[in-house]
Amino acid sequence: MLRDITIGQYFPGHSFLHRLDPRVKIVLTMIYIVLLFFVHKYVGFAISVVFLGVCYVIAKIPLKMILRSLKPIVPILIFTGILNMLFVNTGEPFFKWGIISISWDGINMAVVMAIRVVCLIAASSLLTYTTSPISLTDAIERLLKPLKVIKFPVHELAMMMSIALRFIPTLVEETDKIMSAQKARGADLESGGLLQRAKALVPILIPLFISAFRRAEELALAMECRCYHGGEGRTRMRQLHMGAGDAIAACITVVVSGAVIAANFLPLPW
Amino acid sequence: MSEPIINSQKIFFEYKNEEDGTVFPVLKGIDLKIHDGEFVAVLGHNGSGKSTFAKHCNAILLPTKGDMIVAGINTKEEDRLFDIRQNVGMVFQNPDNQIVATIVEEDVAFALENMGVEPAEIRRRVDEALKQVEMYEYREHAPHQLSGGQKQRVAIAGILAMRPRCIVLDEPTAMLDPKGRREVMKTIRQLNREHGTTVVLITHYMEEAAVSDRVVVIDSGEVLRDGTPKEVFSEVELLKSVGLDVPQVTELVYELRKEGVQLPQDILTEEECYEAIKGLFTKTV
Numbered sequence: 156m157l158r159d160i161t162i163g164q165y166f167p168g169h170s171f172l173h174r175l176d177p178r179v180k181i182v183l184t185m186i187y188i189v190l191l192f193f194v195h196k197y198v199g200f201a202i203s204v205v206f207l208g209v210c211y212v213i214a215k216i217p218l219k220m221i222l223r224s225l226k227p228i229v230p231i232l233i234f235t236g237i238l239n240m241l242f243v244n245t246g247e248p249f250f251k252w253g254i255i256s257i258s259w260d261g262i263n264m265a266v267v268m269a270i271r272v273v274c275l276i277a278a279s280s281l282l283t284y285t286t287s288p289i290s291l292t293d294a295i296e297r298l299l300k301p302l303k304v305i306k307f308p309v310h311e312l313a314m315m316m317s318i319a320l321r322f323i324p325t326l327v328e329e330t331d332k333i334m335s336a337q338k339a340r341g342a343d344l345e346s347g348g349l350l351q352r353a354k355a356l357v358p359i360l361i362p363l364f365i366s367a368f369r370r371a372e373e374l375a376l377a378m379e380c381r382c383y384h385g386g387e388g389r390t391r392m393r394q395l396h397m398g399a400g401d402a403i404a405a406c407i408t409v410v411v412s413g414a415v416i417a418a419n420f421l422p423l424p425w
Numbered sequence: 426m427s428e429p430i431i432n433s434q435k436i437f438f439e440y441k442n443e444e445d446g447t448v449f450p451v452l453k454g455i456d457l458k459i460h461d462g463e464f465v466a467v468l469g470h471n472g473s474g475k476s477t478f479a480k481h482c483n484a485i486l487l488p489t490k491g492d493m494i495v496a497g498i499n500t501k502e503e504d505r506l507f508d509i510r511q512n513v514g515m516v517f518q519n520p521d522n523q524i525v526a527t528i529v530e531e532d533v534a535f536a537l538e539n540m541g542v543e544p545a546e547i548r549r550r551v552d553e554a555l556k557q558v559e560m561y562e563y564r565e566h567a568p569h570q571l572s573g574g575q576k577q578r579v580a581i582a583g584i585l586a587m588r589p590r591c592i593v594l595d596e597p598t599a600m601l602d603p604k605g606r607r608e609v610m611k612t613i614r615q616l617n618r619e620h621g622t623t624v625v626l627i628t629h630y631m632e633e634a635a636v637s638d639r640v641v642v643i644d645s646g647e648v649l650r651d652g653t654p655k656e657v658f659s660e661v662e663l664l665k666s667v668g669l670d671v672p673q674v675t676e677l678v679y680e681l682r683k684e685g686v687q688l689p690q691d692i693l694t695e696e697e698c699y700e701a702i703k704g705l706f707t708k709t710v
Contacts, residue, residue, distance in 0.1 A: 321524065321526060324567070370521070374523070374525070377525075377580075380483060381525075
């Protein structure tokens with residue numbers, strides 16, 4: 156069961172989007188998300204949704220994956236939708252019952268927020284679907300590089316992220332082993348109330364922590380043996396190159412953004 | 426003869442118990458010279474000090490007394506630490522705890538990235554190192570997709586990429602299954618035979634020591650025997666007295682000789698043994 160966990164939900168492939176420079180992808184995703192909050196007209200939303208849909212088609216990500224990433228936010232959508240409908244009271248009322256009044260503006264607001272949140276999640280999922288965790292870490296390290304000036308530990312942060320990614324499968328496997336070992340010694344992990352189950356985790360977590368510390372020590376030694384001395388004077392084998400594809404992607408995003416913003420000024424009621 | 430790559434001059438090492446101040450000596454004057462191109466197996470049972478000695482070879486530990494000269498550099502010279510570690514690479518027991526990166530080739534590149542080598546040169550050396558350990562096809566795999574033996578070979582490649590003159594392996598097969606053990610031993614032998622890398626193999630498997638050129642037996646922090654496998658393994662009783670086994674073949678020959686069978690004592694391989702015993706039968710018939 157623990158084996159199914161995939162971090163970053165990378166969906167391997169060789170599409171145009173997969174091959175884009177991860178730095179470009181991060182920046183473009185951020186532009187798109189900011190853009191979502193500038194849209195006021197439904198024409199604008201239609202353009203943004205279609206644009207994202209086209210991106211998913213290009214990346215060859217199945218519809219099932221999008222729905223799966225949206226599932227956990229459904230309760231949030233319903234909750235914010237209800238709040239918006241109840242508390243936005245401007246405009247003509249559409250429905251009135253005692254103190255509860257729902258206006259057209261409220262419904263409008265609820266729909267707009269729902270579209271925004273769905274697009275936001277779908278866009279950031281697209282980033283993690285098409286970019287492997289290691290390239291994401293790489294790109295973040297390089298994008299944050301200017302922060303080194305203010306003594307922000309960029310390299311250390313990236314190193315920690317990549318070591319964490321490296322050790323997740325190892326520790327998952329280890330947890331499996333410890334669980335079996337404790338079960339063989341008569342540990343009951345599956346019955347009882349919440350408190351009892353939480354207590355049953357202690358004999359699993361303690362050995363796991365001890366072994367994690369031991370691993371950390373050995374890893375540090377092995378890293379020192381390979382001349383690790385922090386980020387100073389370090390080179391990287393993999394160089395990120397921005398190519399024609401990245402320029403095209405950036406241009407398309409800019410054009411779409413322009414269209415979406417222009418739609419705001421159209422003399423249309425929606 | 427040229428200057429030895431590892432030259433330990435009567436080194437002592439002791440652990441100090443900080444609480445009650447008692448001193449626990451681990452190495453008691455080890456004097457050992459290892460030359461370029463040698464394949465040395467260091468044998469000893471648990472607690473004999475063999476791993477501690479290995480850690481002196483690339484300045485993880487410094488001797489409390491005596492001098493350790495590695496590639497002409499005294500390990501006490503702190504500012505030349507990275508020179509020492511580039512010359513003498515170290516592979517540890519647990520492959521899982523040595524692999525840093527999430528992709529095989531990235532991990533092999535790790536040491537070179539630390540040394541600040543040019544990206545194109547890193548690429549070349551990484552490919553070369555991966556080919557040497559026969560893991561080139563797996564270069565884009567994640568470490569957790571590999572078997573134990575494969576992971577250990579990746580760890581070896583990570584060291585080889587630095588192009589060290591000598592590689593020290595501290596019980597590299599202890600956590601592997603028999604198949605992984607064979608793979609790793611094959612790789613180590615090839616490195617020594619075909620690429621001329623000096624190999625120091627710390628082990629307690631006699632079969633592994635038997636394929637080396639030179640066996641050093643360490644017991645309670647001292648060098649007990651130093652010679653060719655044939656010389657060392659012929660002293661069955663001595664080895665047994667320090668808690669070591671001899672290879673199965675040697676054991677068989679030893680027992681047969683005790684029963685009065687006319688066999689030479691320096692037999693090491695199964696083939697030699699087979700021929701010798703067959704020879705006996707043809708003689709008597």
